[in-house]
Amino acid sequence: xxxxxxxxxxxxxxxxxxxxxxxxxxxxxxxxxxxxxxxxxxxxxxxxxxxxxxxxxxxxxxxxxxxxxxxxxxxxxxxxxxxxxxxxxxxxxxxxxxxxxxxxxxxxxxxxxxxxxxxxxxxxxxxxxxxxxxxxxxxxxxxxxxxxxxxxxxxxxxxxxxxxxxxxxxxxxxxxxxxxxxxxxxxxxxxxxxxxxxxxxxxxxxxxxxxxxxxxxxxxxxxxxx
Numbered sequence: 001x002x003x004x005x006x007x008x009x010x011x012x013x014x015x016x017x018x019x020x021x022x023x024x025x026x027x028x029x030x031x032x033x034x035x036x037x038x039x040x041x042x043x044x045x046x047x048x049x050x051x052x053x054x055x056x057x058x059x060x061x062x063x064x065x066x067x068x069x070x071x072x073x074x075x076x077x078x079x080x081x082x083x084x085x086x087x088x089x090x091x092x093x094x095x096x097x098x099x100x101x102x103x104x105x106x107x108x109x110x111x112x113x114x115x116x117x118x119x120x121x122x123x124x125x126x127x128x129x130x131x132x133x134x135x136x137x138x139x140x141x142x143x144x145x146x147x148x149x150x151x152x153x154x155x156x157x158x159x160x161x162x163x164x165x166x167x168x169x170x171x172x173x174x175x176x177x178x179x180x181x182x183x184x185x186x187x188x189x190x191x192x193x194x195x196x197x198x199x200x201x202x203x204x205x206x207x208x209x210x211x212x213x214x215x216x217x218x219x220x221x222x223x224x225x226x
Contacts (some may be wrong), residue, residue, distance in 0.1 A: 001025050001026065001027065001042060001044045001045055002019055002024055002025065002026040002027075002044055002045065002046045002047070002048065002113070003026070003027055003028075003029065003035060003038060003039070003044040003046075003047045003048070004016055004019075004026060004027070004028045004029065004047075004048040004079075005028075005029050005032060005035045005047070005048070005049050005050060005053065005058065005061065006028060006029075006030070006048070006050045006079065007030045007031070007050065007052075007053050007054060008050070009030070011079075011102075012028040012029075012030065013028065014106075015028070015048070015106070015109070016028040018106050018110070019110075019113075022110060024113065031053075031054060031055055032053060032054075032055045032056050032061055033055055035061070039065075039071065043070055043071055043074065044074070045075070045117065046074070046075045046076070046077070046113060046116060046117060047065070047074055047075070047076045047077075048076075048077050048078075048079050048113075049061055049062060049076060049077070049078055049079065049096075050078075050079050050080055051078060051080035051081075052080065052081070058078060058080065059090065059094050062076055062078070062094050062095055062096060063094055063095070065095075066094070066095040066149075066151065072149050073139055073149070073150070073151075073152060073155070074152075075097050075116050075117070075152045076095065076096050076097050076098075076151075076152075077096065077097060077098040077099070077100060077109075077112060077113065077116065078096045078098070078099045078100070079100050079102065079104070079109075080099075080100075080101065080102060081101070081102040089188060089189075089192055092153075092189060092192050092193065093192060093196065095151045096151075096153075097116060097151060097152040097153045098112055098116060098153070098179060100112060111180065112180060115179075115180030116152070116180070119152070119156050119178070119180075127159060127162035127163065128162075129162060129165065129204075129207050129218055129221070130204065130207060130221065131143055131144040131145075131203075131204055132162075132201065132204040132207060134155075134158060134159060134162060136159055139155065141155065141158070141201075143201045143202055143203070143204035144202070144203065144204065146202070148200050148201060148202075149200070150197065150200060151193075151196075153178060153179070153193055154193055154196060154197045154200070156178045157174060157178055157190075157193050157194065157197060158197060158201075158208075160174065160177060160178060161208060161216060161217065161218045162218055164217075164218075165217075165218050165219065165220050166217070166218075166219060166220040167217060168211045168214060168215055168216070168217040169215050169216055169217060170214055170215040171190045171191075171214070171215050171216075172215075173215070174190050174215065174216070175189070175190060190215075190216075194208060194210075194216055207219075
């Protein structure tokens with residue numbers, strides 16, 4: 001189930017109609033209060049949030065979703081007419097997994113949704129590095145025995161780095177594999193996510209090394225092989 005919180009009737013109805021026609025069960029809400037009532041009954045598999053809304057803005061809704069245990073890891077895509085880099089970084093810093101500026105094409109939106117949903121499917125093995133342990137299937141992260149709550153994109157970046165330990169992953173590759181679209185030269189999105197990821201991991205954040213001018217890596221420990 002996909003929830004869309006959008007106060008523009010024409011956009012909301014068109015997006016919901018298109019998603020349903022593509023086999024993606026969805027519901028639309030014009031007001032945050034109606035959205036919250038639906039979330040209380042059933043947590044969706046993904047949420048699409050507009051920023052400019054009555055009652056409370058989309059960033060406020062996003063922050064509340066991230067603060068609640070039941071929705072802390074809910075995949076969220078922001079849909080908004082505010083398409084400047086500052087607005088995108090603001091949304092990503094607040095915990096959004098992706099950001100699509102209006103006007104957008106439905107083919108692109110469908111592609112982004114499918115890519116995000118694919119990346120949220122369970123994976124089998126626990127990934128480890130020092131005091132850091134990540135369970136892709138259970139979607140849990142612990143650092144020095146402490147549970148860490150990450151956004152979906154932060155989680156995916158961390159998993160990709162752990163799966164490729166010892167290798168340097170370029171910003172281009174991270175964008176293409178985690179965000180699901182071609183790199184256009186904009187690396188701010190990756191850098192923001194790595195920065196917040198390091199902060200949340202605490203001392204374990206030091207495992208993520210920056211390779212200047214290229215990307216990031218989590219190195220192998222001494223004597224370890226892949």
